[in-house]
Amino acid sequence: MIVSTFSIAAVDRDSGEVGVAVASRFLAVGAVVPWARAGAGAIVTQAMANMADGTRGLDLLAQGLSAEETLARLTHDDPELEHRQIALVALGGGSAAHTGGMCMPWAGHRGGPGYTCQGNILSGPRVVDAMADAFESSGGPLPERMLGAIRAGEAIGGDSRGRQSAALYVAKEGGSFGGHLDRFIDLRVDDHPDPLPEVARLLELHRQTFGSGGRPTLVRLQGNVVREVQRALKTLGYYSGELTAVYDTETSAAMQSFCNVENLEERLAASRDKGPEWTDREIVNLLRSRGGLAK
Numbered sequence: 546m547i548v549s550t551f552s553i554a555a556v557d558r559d560s561g562e563v564g565v566a567v568a569s570r571f572l573a574v575g576a577v578v579p580w581a582r583a584g585a586g587a588i589v590t591q592a593m594a595n596m597a598d599g600t601r602g603l604d605l606l607a608q609g610l611s612a613e614e615t616l617a618r619l620t621h622d623d624p625e626l627e628h629r630q631i632a633l634v635a636l637g638g639g640s641a642a643h644t645g646g647m648c649m650p651w652a653g654h655r656g657g658p659g660y661t662c663q664g665n666i667l668s669g670p671r672v673v674d675a676m677a678d679a680f681e682s683s684g685g686p687l688p689e690r691m692l693g694a695i696r697a698g699e700a701i702g703g704d705s706r707g708r709q710s711a712a713l714y715v716a717k718e719g720g721s722f723g724g725h726l727d728r729f730i731d732l733r734v735d736d737h738p739d740p741l742p743e744v745a746r747l748l749e750l751h752r753q754t755f756g757s758g759g760r761p762t763l764v765r766l767q768g769n770v771v772r773e774v775q776r777a778l779k780t781l782g783y784y785s786g787e788l789t790a791v792y793d794t795e796t797s798a799a800m801q802s803f804c805n806v807e808n809l810e811e812r813l814a815a816s817r818d819k820g821p822e823w824t825d826r827e828i829v830n831l832l833r834s835r836g837g838l839a840k
Contacts (some may be wrong), residue, residue: 550664550665550704551695552591553661553676554588555587555691556635561583562717563582563717566712567711568708568740569710575732579712580599582603588632588633589726592629592665594650595630596751598631602616603717610816628645630644634660651665651669655677660680666727669702676694677694691713691715695711695741708737708739710734732745732751735797754807761825763816764823764826767822770829782804797821798829805816
């Protein structure tokens with residue numbers, strides 16, 4: 546299996562997030578290239594990809610091996626090594642990469658503290674440089690930074706054969722829906738004429754639905770805020786009572802129904818630690834938008 550692509554593997558030591566962003570002229574690249582595990586690191590398997598390197602490498606990183614030590618283990622005695630491209634970043638920020646001499650040109654990599662960028666069958670070395678420069682000069686959440694790096698690489702030329710698929714995978718301790726797994730963000734566009742904007746759109750929807758994984762910005766449901774919420778819920782058909790400006794049982798039930806339909810239960814639950822009269826500001830903003838009210 547030859548996976549010709551460009552990718553970034555990176556870690557945010559402050560948030561504990563590790564992940565991969567990738568794009569390619571290859572069907573469903575997200576099923577082959579990205580590997581990440583909270584508490585361990587992130588790996589990409591490309592060119593003549595050996596997907597077993599993903600799981601083996603994460604096991605080694607989780608055992609405490611450095612990025613360089615893990616790469617040495619994965620590449621030792623591999624008969625197809627010159628046809629492979631593999632890169633990894635450890636939770637501590639160390640990175641390592643290998644681009645085999647028989648990978649189809651242009652192929653190469655560039656890494657730094659907390660990240661590694663790589664690709665093969667690219668339009669030229671400027672693709673990897675643009676990705677690395679974009680990541681190094683950016684700030685903010687890791688998923689957006691990685692996606693920005695991939696989009697910078699595509700703007701320079703990306704995969705020389707064109708576009709087909711893209712993916713964004715981020716692991717974070719307890720980051721999944723319900724908090725039981727580390728699968729924080731897992732977005733794929735498997736076959737599309739312009740996949741990266743689609744991944745960006747999905748990431749925006751993911752943030753809107755599930756939040757950023759941090760503490761939500763809260764608003765107190767009282768006075769005029771409750772009246773706005775009741776008006777919006779009434780417009781949308783969830784509430785049939787009066788605009789009392791009191792967050793009573795009927796209003797709370799209507800809010801819960803709205804959140805159930807819009808898959809906002811995680812946002813709603815995350816805000817309830819402070820009390821039932823508090824909620825996530827983004828829920829109120831979405832209600833205002835859907836109910837035809839100004840923010």
